[in-house]
Amino acid sequence: MSEQAAIAQEDVRTHILGDPGAILKDPDVMRALVAASERASGNNVVDIRGIAMTRLEERLQSLENMHRSVLAAAYENIAGMHQVHAAVTKLLEPLTLEDFLYCLDMEVADILRVGRVRLALECGEAGMKDIRHDTLRKVQSGFIEDYLAKGKPARRVTLRRFSGDPQTMYGPNSDWVRSEACIVLDLGKARPRGMLALASEEPLQFSSNQGTDLLDFLGSVIERAMRRRLE
Numbered sequence: 001m002s003e004q005a006a007i008a009q010e011d012v013r014t015h016i017l018g019d020p021g022a023i024l025k026d027p028d029v030m031r032a033l034v035a036a037s038e039r040a041s042g043n044n045v046v047d048i049r050g051i052a053m054t055r056l057e058e059r060l061q062s063l064e065n066m067h068r069s070v071l072a073a074a075y076e077n078i079a080g081m082h083q084v085h086a087a088v089t090k091l092l093e094p095l096t097l098e099d100f101l102y103c104l105d106m107e108v109a110d111i112l113r114v115g116r117v118r119l120a121l122e123c124g125e126a127g128m129k130d131i132r133h134d135t136l137r138k139v140q141s142g143f144i145e146d147y148l149a150k151g152k153p154a155r156r157v158t159l160r161r162f163s164g165d166p167q168t169m170y171g172p173n174s175d176w177v178r179s180e181a182c183i184v185l186d187l188g189k190a191r192p193r194g195m196l197a198l199a200s201e202e203p204l205q206f207s208s209n210q211g212t213d214l215l216d217f218l219g220s221v222i223e224r225a226m227r228r229r230l231e
Contacts, residue, residue, distance in 0.1 A: 183219035
């Protein structure tokens with residue numbers, strides 16, 4: 001060993017003895033030390049401590065990955081909450097039903113980052129003759145159950161990958177729809193049943209494993225707003 005190498009080795013030794021915690025905090029250095037220890041012990045010696053350390057590292061990595069996933073989900077929920085609250089605030093502004101429908105498909109769609117918003121009312125083509133708007137879909141009684149659950153009772157909120165003919169709900173030029181969120185609306189007695197539909201070009205924006213609390217809240221706000229405008 002050269003004199004320069006010996007001096008460098010002594011410096012490393014002095015640094016380690018002066019601050020051993022720096023070595024313990026560095027997983028790459030610790031792995032290298034364990035590997036060196038195993039090589040020095042030979043093939044016939046089983047290092048139980050090294051095996052245990054490897055397993056602890058794997059568990060630690062798994063916990064760190066889970067922690068990141070939880071944080072990502074929390075941030076996503078907060079972002080979704082802010083979007084829905086902003087949409088609700090915007091929906092409080094329009095005075096007429098026409099303005100409300102325009103707000104849904106333009107401003108609310110932008111806030112929620114969806115491609116199209118449609119409001120279906122089971123009033124038939126002859127109902128609400130004075131209202132003509134692209135956002136409003138006048139459908140026959142029973143349409144909502146058929147569209148969401150093939151005739152069975154529909155859930156309050158349905159999140160799913162889209163399949164079928166998008167023009168049925170979203171009109172012309174809607175072949176880009178890949179997922180949707182549908183909220184069943186109760187507009188009160190003697191009023192048509194309703195459904196709010198949000199369309200997205202992203203296949204995973206709406207899926208059945210997501211929470212529905214925020215969309216349920218949005219549906220409640222739209223129900224109350226529509227009841228006032230249908231009086």
